[in-house]
Amino acid sequence: MSNPSKGEPLNGLEMTPEEMRRLGYRVVDEMVKRWETLRDGPAWEGGTRKELEPLLAGGPPEAPGDPDAILDRALQDILPRAGRIDHPRFFAFIPSSPTWPAVLGETLATGFNIFQGTWLESAGPSQLELVVMDWFRDWLGFPATGGGLLTSGGSAANLVALVTAREAAGAPARPVLYLSDQGHSSVERAARIAGIPPEGIRKIPTDDGFRMRMDALAAAVEEDRTAGRDPLLICANAGATNTGAVDPLAEIGAFARERGIWFHIDGAYGGFAVLTPEGKAALEGIGTADSVTLDPHKWLFQPYETGCLMVRDTRLLESAFRILPEYLQDAALGEEQVNFADRGVQLTRGFRALKVWMSIQMLGLGAHRAAIAESIVLARDAGRRIAASPVLELLAPPSLGIVCFRFNPRAGNLDGDALEHLNLRIQEEILASGLAMMSSTRLRGAFSLRLAIMNYRSTREDVMRTLDAIESAGHRLLPEVGR
């Protein structure tokens, strides 16, 4: 950059080093302040488009503005008007709560402007991504041939898995993919992107625990083979988004291998449970997969966007994606050096491995492991508390941090519509109170409240306080449904 102390004029896109530091320190201070006060504020804040439009309207200014005033606007009108997804009582969807070293790693990667598409342009960062991929490979129990890449998220990872499977199978004409009725929507979207028509998607029914039924899977594959279709990929859940259910991974793995079908596991949120003894037992068979989707931005406490696809045979991933155009001929540095662009969709890629590495180096793997284990325990304890309550009803066995339940007084004799109305109202009240945020889902048609306990900040008190509040709200709202 120009050196203003030597009298060189600043380019219009530059700032003085003093100004850069001052603004940078302010940004860090604001981020730390947010974390210091996170627990005291509401778990969620939003707004309608009508409210937000006038607040943020305006075209781009031609001239520079006052940076502090602009930061003030971002900090007052934009950034806080959102779910506090890392709030200790944000239990909705699949929450994420990044560690501070990970946030710093993300910031450093941006500040150092790392392009991680090719080895030529990022030797050290590429080597670090290999190191992190080796860690993940070992956690999954993949052989030495295993490897992968960090992606924008689980959706991208599922897409890369599907395309890898298709290419490895020689791009069959009538491909069919199998997932359970609890499978994630991103798998269907991947199929759509990859050109697999709706009739090539088979949703296999699940058992009482929301796990894929082996008999139904085998029957569907049989039927497709008989009809001349090409069973391509079985996608099993290792932590279904709805309930945390884990499909019978070892059995599906054995079946898939016997039939020569690619075995993919969607462990986007649940996969990192393998780091804990209990999770490892629950995910037995994960190492038999051909590919596994993982989302470090979920249960490994990383900032967005950090997803990952791991494959059993890295060569299959590279042969599915490698294309070397003339303008990248300088970037072919031989087999040893990995061009991560050859492993997926992106050429320009951010340096995602640094945050993961810094988080684990600075805080230790043990702390990450302990936080995952604690979530599992808290969900189980929440399940016990619900089962013991005369007014709450568990709708699925708690699994990998997820608890599905509803307010349903034992003596209430409420029908499905009344229960849905009541529980919707409870959800609204809890959200409006600011105490917590939870989401809802539908399990075999029944409306269910759902807690996803996945934040290293969440304590037993946070979980129990939320359940207490749900009970009180339910009692208060019961008259609305005429009881």
Ligand SMILES: *Cc1c(COP(=O)(O)O)cnc(C)c1O
């Ligand atoms: C979150 C999730 C996805 C999608 O991952 P993104 O990171 O949101 O793209 C896929 N599958 C499961 C099971 C998930 O929980």
